[in-house]
Amino acid sequence: MLSEIFVEPFVLMADIPDLLLQTIWEGFVAGTLYALIALGFVLIFKASGVFNFAQGIMVVFAALTLVGLYANGVPAWLALIITIGVMAILAISIERVVLRPLVGQNEAILLMATIGLSLFVRGVGETLFGGETKTMITSELGLPTGITDWNVFDGRVTFQHIDIAAVVIAVLMVAGLAVFFSKTRIGRALRAVADDHQAALSVGISLHQIWAIVWFASGVVALVTGIMWGARSDVSFALEVIALKALAVLILGGFTSIPGAIVGGLIIGIGEKLFEVYWGGLLGGGTEAWFAYVLALIFLLFRPQGLFGERIIERV
């Protein structure tokens, strides 16, 4: 038994290195997408202190809007632009209708509000586009669809082009956000709001404006995630459940840290794939469904601030 846990999996890894590489790559791609969903959470949490339970449904809603518009005869690129517009309108209305009246309220109240919001968005999505599963318009958006094989170690590692595209786009997006945060006037204001709401108000930063901007930014992140995830599987409300894995990512990475969201996402993505392939058999398989949450539980017990929970600067 012990040898099955501690020896054999590693022997297997050394024996068939191409399987190991393939597993790590698949985990890496899934992890990138977890990281993107978690990034959406972190943006909103930092700027408004709201734990946005609706982030998962925003991913679904964005993908559905895009596919639904295309199904109704709108060209793909126009559908993409309209969807971005819809996410902006959604962000502005959430700020006006949900956040503004609740300003200064307890965090629990705001969390409940976002649960209500998630139900509302789901309802609207179902009414407008129907509940059935749809296919993402991958090639119509100009995303690559082929595969490339890489012959290595007497074996073969397969790369789906859409996966490569997902990783590249995710990296570009994170880099873009990092530049936006550190170099621009609005980015600076966003960080200021994350540090101290009251002080930000006092220097004339409009919280309403900043909140609408972060909700829009995380709406765009949701759209990108929705496209990529939709392209790998399909577009359905089941995606919302996958988005819940971002919770585990947040616990690993810390709720306020963008690098934490990225590293946490990758750890969970790669970890769950490796665990499933090499140890899953011992437990009868299907471990991917719960691995992330067990890891999160272990973290909660031993390191509740997460790997990169923001250092609290406190002067005494």
Place this chain on the structure above:
Amino acid sequence: MNAPAPAAEAAETILEVNNIEVIYDHVILVLKGVSLTVPKGGIVAILGANGAGKTTTLKAISNLLHAERGEVTKGNIEFKGEQVQSLSPNDLVRRGCIQVMEGRHCFGHLSIEENLLTGAFTRKDGASAIKNDLELVYNYFPRLRERKNSQAGYTSGGEQQMCAIGRALMSRPEMILLDEPSMGLAPQLVEEIFEIVKALNAEQGVSFLLAEQNTNIALRYATYGYILESGRVVLDGEGPALRENEDVKEFYLGAGSSDGDKRSFRNVKHYKRRKRWLA
């Protein structure tokens, strides 16, 4: 209430607070009719003990009350002749009135320079004008220039206070509401900060309304002072006159009454009676 000094009346006023009442959370009455006037180019001090309503008065003016569930229920506030109670804090900053909050409130994870730049958030006059003002702030606070790339959270209390004032200056204000600038600072630093306030007032023409518990130093720099107790103005007058006032000496400067008597209950009673009449 004492009649305002003729000099103050003759000068143009920048801020006028008329008999405001402030209620928090719909129930807690904090200000019970406060009136005060700040002449253009003046330094006016609001004095009083903890919980007297100094901070609330400043926040009522800058309109930061709303975020704390407080509101002005009576009276009105005029800044440069315009009623400002219903404006948002960023509207007020645009019009030239900015608050430096008690306890500094620098953005801890931003560098000193980034902190200063957030002060220019409302400005639309271009990067070069903002850069010029950054130089100006560094000239008033040379220490900030030395620390400009440090995270504000790791700088000293005095540097943070300078950063907070500098940040307010970046908005090109006509008036700064300065809350407890002396809090938690060494006496020498307090002196330094007040000297800078005086210089800004004289050279940049910025008017100041400051709330202070440190009555002694505030009255040395202020042209006019108001003493607040339990949400009311109990005494007001020109800086030097207030410093000579027996009641102020007794209760805020910690000196005994000048007739050489020990502090007696009689004096206290006199003061309390006086306070009731004034209120």
